[in-house]
Amino acid sequence: MIAQTKRFRKGGRPRVTISAILLLLFLFVAAGCLAFSSWRIRNKRTELETQIKQHQEESKSLEEKNQALKAKISRFKNKDLIEKEARERLSLKKPGEEVVVVLPPVPSPPVVKNEEKGFFLAIWEEILALFQR
Numbered sequence: 001m002i003a004q005t006k007r008f009r010k011g012g013r014p015r016v017t018i019s020a021i022l023l024l025l026f027l028f029v030a031a032g033c034l035a036f037s038s039w040r041i042r043n044k045r046t047e048l049e050t051q052i053k054q055h056q057e058e059s060k061s062l063e064e065k066n067q068a069l070k071a072k073i074s075r076f077k078n079k080d081l082i083e084k085e086a087r088e089r090l091s092l093k094k095p096g097e098e099v100v101v102v103l104p105p106v107p108s109p110p111v112v113k114n115e116e117k118g119f120f121l122a123i124w125e126e127i128l129a130l131f132q133r
Helices: 018-075 079-090 119-132
Strands: none
Touching: none
8 A cells, every 4th residue: 555645743733835835825916916906996096086077177167158158149149239339349430420539638747836945955055056156
């Protein structure tokens, strides 16, 4: 009969084989890779969610701007308003009309009052006048 190898040591503990160590190592590496991949996917997802929120806010503001522009367009469909704007902004006139422009009044220069000179200033000017003669 062929001799059987003992699976247990004398202490009663099982032998740890190289294949068991490699299997555990492989499982740890696989679990680490899965965890890292999950982390990257979660980061990418949060990044994409923030981009979606930004694009939604931008879309909302563009919709509001679009509505305001449509309101302006409908306001300028009125012929009387177009004529009023042309007269005020562009100074246009109908044939046979004359345009009168009222200018604002020109401010007059400020009046300078003759202020009395101080005692010492008057004496100083007199002394300078004596030396200039």
